[in-house]
Amino acid sequence: MGETIQLTASDGHKFDVYKAMPSGAPKGAILVIQEIFGVNSHMREVADGFAAEGYAVMAPALFDRAERNFDVGYTPDDIAKGRDVRAAVKWDDSVLDMQATADALKPFGKVGSVGYCYGGSCSWLVATRIGVAASVCYYGGQIAMFKDEKPKNPVMMHFGEQDHGIPMSDVEAIRKAHPDAQVFVYPAGHGFNCDHRADYNAECAAEARKRTLDFFAKHVG
Secondary structure, three states: OEEEEEEEOOOOOEEEEEEEOOOOOOOOEEEEEOEOOEOOHHHHHHHHHHHHOOOEEEEEOHHHHOOOOOEOOOOHHHHHHHHHHHHOOOHHHHHHHHHHHHHHHHHHOOEEEEEEOHHHHHHHHHHHHHOOOEEEEEOOOOOHHHOOOOOOOOEEEEEEOOOOOOOHHHHHHHHHHOOOOEEEEEOOOOOOOOOOOOOOOHHHHHHHHHHHHHHHHHHOO
16 A cells, blocks of 8 residues: 655655555545554554555654664564664654654645654654644653653553553653543553564554544544
């Protein structure tokens, strides 16, 4: 369904973007933000899924600043590689790339953002530093670090109570700092939305997806 295009950030950096379009006229646009594994087959499937719901979708390759064409799976070695590349990419630079992508989506209507893992934290920064119609954050481990930033748009968050990387104390701190945000906790681990991973939980993924789609239907179109 999708194709790879190239965009340019405000600092001149050129990066790849996976673009997926609906069969009819878009009812809005969604910025899909990758996990630490790159814009891999799962993230492309996620983008295709939102396109099938009627949205114009773009998923920027945020790791192009450190390593182009980064695309790995979910083995322990892959996780280690992903963490290393993520550490080489500055948050501020990712914001530049997400701003350029959001700008490219604006001709298709209101823009929402959704991110997973690393992308969940990035989607929070879209809300606080860019501002779109709505932002959804799946198990963003660094949101607590940025919890003092104020969102410019409605936010929904999904966390797994069995996530060993995100303590429930962090989730409660986020809730306390942002009582207006919709924060949901599921009986699942990290990465529960990804059907390529051992932590996949079909029931929780379906519930979170329904909430996300309803949220976008309300705020994006």
